[in-house]
Amino acid sequence: MEEYKIVQRNLALQREWYGEPLGDRVRRLVVAFDVSQAQLADVLGISAPMLSQVMSGRRAKIGNPAVLARMVMLERRVLTPEVASGDKEALKRALEEVRASRPTVGRDTLPVHERNHDEAALAVLRRHARSVDDLSAAAELLSTRFPSLSDLLRRAAQEG
Structure with missing residues (x-):
């Protein structure tokens, strides 16, 4: 398969598996947290080249469920008033907390269990x-x- 077709297939799979292309989700996080892709990759626990491949559609999925869980955690943090307001300290704190997290992903946590997500x-x-x-x-x-x-x-x- 030529590369264009592979990328298109992978993007279609991402829409099916994740609701939209992962590149769109990652770009929103980069903007919301005012970080580079490489910095975001570090927070997520994935290499920058791997994140780039997933974003561009050269790879279809994130293989490590904890990485996806951290992405969801960051997406939820964007909804909190402190982070949504762009408070630099709140952004930094959220990134550090997610980087340090060891989320569990299993049958009962879809995709990640984090306390107080209703509060947001x-x-x-x-x-x-x-x-x-x-x-x-x-x-x-x-x-x-x-x-x-x-x-x-x-x-x-x-x-x-």
């Missing part, structure tokens, strides 16, 4: 809502068709 979603909802009443009203509107989403909105309203 609740914080984002509170930040973007005009008021607690808006959160409650949205919860009411969604309660019949989308009960899980309604519950999340109610929690954001109650704890806000």
Whole structure:
């Protein structure tokens, strides 16, 4: 197979396995954390050349599940208010915490178990809502068709 076809096949596999090409996900992290690809590779626990190959589609997958778990951890950290605001210390702290992590990936953790990941979603909802009443009203509107989403909105309203 010529290289172009291999890359296209690998990108299609990435869309299937990861929801989108890994290059897109990695580029968002590079921008969000204001780091180079090589620095991000170090945090993830993968070599810079390997990360480059995955991003470009020359390789289809990340072989080490802990590397993927760290990527997901960083994606979740982007949703926290401190990191989302671009606070340099918060960015640095998040990168260091993820670099030092030893995530477990298994049958019961899909793909990574990290405490308080709901808190990030609740914080984002509170930040973007005009008021607690808006959160409650949205919860009411969604309660019949989308009960899980309604519950999340109610929690954001109650704890806000």
